[in-house]
Amino acid sequence: MFARILALSIKEFLALFKDKRSRFVVVIPPLIQLLVFGYAASFDLNHIPYAVYDRDGGYAARDLLARFSGAPSFEQAQPVVHQGQIADRINVRDVLFVIQIDPRFTADLVAGRTGQVQVLIDGRNSNSAQIVQNYVGRILNDFNRNWVAAHGGQGMPVTLVTRAWYNPNLESRWFFVSGLVGLLTLVVTIMVTALSVAREREQGTFDQLLVTPLRPVEILIGKAMPGLVIGVLEASLVVALAVLWFGVPLVGDLSVLYSGILLFVFAAVGVGLMISSLAATLQQALLGAFLFLVPAVILSGFATPIANMPPAVQMLTLIDPLRYYLVILRSVFLEGGGFDLLFDQMWPLALIALATLGAAGWLFRHRMA
Amino acid sequence: MTGSMINRRLLGLLRKESLQILRDPSSIAIAFVLPVVLLLLFGYGVSLDSKHVPIGIVVEQPGAETASFVAAFRQSVYFEPRIYRSLQAGRAALRERRVDGILVLAADFAQRLKGDRDAPIQVIVNGVDANSARLLEGYVQGVWSIWLQRELEARQIPVSVPVEAQTRIWFNPELASRNYLVPGLLVVNMTLVGALLTALVLAREWERGTLEALMVTPVTIGEILIGKLLPYFVLGMGGMVLSVVMALFLFEVPMRGSFWVLAVCSTLFLLSALGMGLLISIVTRNQFVAGMIAILATFLPAFLLSGFLFDIGSMPVVVQVLTHVVAARYFVAILQTLFLAGDVWSLILPNAAALVLMAAFFLGLSRRRLRKRIE
Known part of the structure; x- marks a missing residue:
């Protein structure tokens, strides 16, 4: 039995790698994706262009504005010189926000009154706008505290002291790169397995395979082999790059990580083989893979967090293997999560793997094109 | 050769291509079902607006002050507070991901609040999802400052506030992420329909040899190109109209620009997407490779490098340069402005010009490559 499975596995690997272009497609695109994704996928804003409309010009205004120009994420553009310019500058996306300082700003502050500033933010990208709003709020709070300390007055009696666990500088790259391990494992495993049965069906060789002494279980194992091996290797490669190239900390245990990887790759292979045995042609298999991949990623x-989705959509995410895998990856990478914490994520993966592999094996025999 | 003959030939080709599309349900599926499914999925599934975030409040010594603080969080739509009586319990909840962050009101909170000393509130957030953590911090700050103001007024404690900011957010005052994501989704959708559909379907014709069969007939290359592209153009525009209708009526995204600008820009973008799909199919002539390249060269860049989700200005310079060859980038900029801001010509014209260039480049190159291959 093992000799037969081995022979079939070797045949499957050869079928996949004999063509130069499919070899290329399996290896190179995921690496390019990792590099481009790794650098492009980030919600952090580090060059926020802004303009100043200083109608006061006093020393308090200069003091406040110095805090903006000194902030590492802000980049000051040409100042605004009259009211009408503000709309133009924001409209063409020359700047993300404009800060306007009231003409009596310094006089008000010196007299102990509250000085007014106006902050106008481009809301077209709501996420950026919200981040800018938070940054500006923090700068003003700091300024207020300093001013009260230096010039007297009653400061705020309560302050907030914020700390972030696991990712102290809140770098969203850590979040995305660890997630990429999951995304790329999924894409490669599905592409490799989804085409394997469909290609043979289109060429008619699958029927030949069915009449050989191989039992369906053996065909299933043989067909699953390339996906399993390539999926685990791909995941290892991406994990290595994430740690060595992007410098994402890997706090947790490798045994937990690999348990997660193995369970997930089994589930992905199951989904891929299921799509493949449902499809009659290569094009259908490709479309099927695509129709699974896009929602699975989203x-x-x-x-974007699952918690933000409407309840009905959240229910739908329960059958998405990537959902569990991402939690495992991020937890092992950043939180150092162990088996006790991640058991809740692992058993659904095992269940999905069993269900999809079983369905694929059944479909081999029962779906005749 | 008379003009009417050319028209007759072209009409015949168009008829043949349209029939081919109509008889193959999978093309119709890509053009109409896929956009609807994707838009529903994206529109409902992709949201950056957190509501009802589970947050732990550690109250070591309950009293009137802590009760008003907790009440402020209970009233906010952003939070669903859970109360813990000890720091250990709060930290355990954070570690087990039952809450996204904890606020710690120490035992001496009330005393400090009444006295002269500063009463710090410790906030610990789970930083794994950095963006959500940052937004959470902002929400906490918002609730906190409202509570503090009310508290100070109630106790008649005078506090000097040196600077007060009036913040106004243009175009999207309630900061609904849907309003900026849905226009971007239209672009992702159009890219899929335009490039993936064309690349796959034409690659199949190459594989089957039916395109070569067409080449030996008297039709010219230009006629073949138009015959191939026009039906898919109609399909793509149909998908676009459907998507816009959904965006306006289902997702209630405002439309502040004019529809004719939208139509012209969509035409330009669709032409460049079709050109790209055509070029991919001509270069690869193989369904599997064409499919992979179409996903890699069109869908992923449209998703990642277009500025639809991630801010282009924050990417490294090399990646920023790369975004200039992504047609979706220009269309995303146009759509976000058209929907939310209006007809801002100084932004729309340069981006539309870039789209014209890209469409001309891809279509021109396809035409050249197609001619070469036959010789």
Whole structure:
């Protein structure tokens, strides 16, 4: 039995790698994706262009504005010189926000009154706008505290002291790169397995395979082999690059990480083989893979939190294997999560793997094109 | 050769291509079902607006002050506070991901608040999802400052506030992330329909040899190109109209620009997407490779490098340069402005010009490559 499975596995690997272009497609694109994704996918704003409309010119205004120009994420553009310019500058996206200082600003502050500033933010990208709003709020709070300390007055009796666990500088790159391990494992595993049965069906060789002494279980194992091996290797490669190239900390245990990787790759292979045995042609298999991949990525919490989705959509995410895998990856990478914490994520993966592999094996025999 | 003959030939080709599309349900599926499914999925699935965030409040010594603080958080739509009586319990909840952050009101909170000393509130957030953590910090700060103001007024404690900011957010005052994501989704959708559909379907014709069969007939290359592209153009525009209708009526995104600008820009973008799909199919002539390249060269850049989700200005310079060859980048800029701001010509014209260039480049190159291959 093992000799037969081995022979079939070797045949599957050869089928995949004999063509120069499919070899290329399996290896190179994921690496390019990792590099481009790794650098492009970030919600951090580090060059926020802004303009100043200083109608006061006093020393308090200069003091406040110095805090803006000194902030590492802000980049000052040409100042605004009259009211009408503000709209133009924001409209063409020359600046993300304009800060306007009231003409009596310094006089008010010196007299102990509250000085007014106006902050106008481009809301077209709501996420950036919200981040800018928070940054500006923090700068003003700091300024207020300093001013009260230096010039007297009753300061705020309560202050907030914020700390972030696991990712003290709140670098969203850590979040995305650890998520990429999951995304790329999924894409490669699905592409490799989804085409394997469909290609043979289109060429008619699958029927030949069915009449050999191989039992369906053996065909299933043989067909699953390339996906399993390539999926685990791909995941290892991406993990290595994430740690060595992007410098994402790997706090947790490798045994936990690899348990997660193995379970997930099994589930992904199951989904891929299921798509493949449902499809009659290569084109259908490709479309099927695509129709699975896009929702699987969107509903996994890769870029936007699952908790923000409506309840019905959240239910749908429960059958998405990537959802569980991302939690495992991020937890092992950043939180150092162990088996006790991640058991809740692992058993659904095992269940999905069993269900999809079983369905694929059944479909081999029962779906005849 | 008379003009009417050319028209007749072209009409025949168009008829043949349209029939081919109509008889193959999978093309119709890509053009109409896929955009609807994707838009529903994205529109409902992709949101950056957190509401009802589970947050732990550690109250070591309950009293009137802590009760008003907790009440402020209970009233906010952003939070769903859970109360813990000890720091250990709060930290355990954070570690087990039952809450996204904890606020710690120490035992001497009330005394400090009444006295002269500063009463710090410790906030610990789970930083794994850095963006959500940052937004959470902002929400906490907002609730906190409202509570503090009310508290100070109630106790008639005078506090000097040196600077007060009036913040106004243009175009999207309630900061609904849907309003900026949905226009971007239209672009991702159009890219899929335009490039993936064309690349896949034409690559299949190469594989089957039906395109070569067409080449030996008297039709010219230009006629073949138009015959191939026009039906897919109609399909793509149909998908676009459907998506815009959904954006306006289902997701209630405002439309502040004019529809004719939208139509012209969509035409330009669709032409460049079709050109790209055509070029991919001509270069690869293989369904599998064409599919992979179409996803890699069109869909992923449209998603990642277009500025639809991630801010282009914050990317490293090399990646920023790379975004200039992504047609989706220009279309995203146009759509976000058209929907939310209006007809801002100084932004729309340069981006539309870039789209014209890209469409001309891809279509021109496809035409050249196509001619070469036959010789």
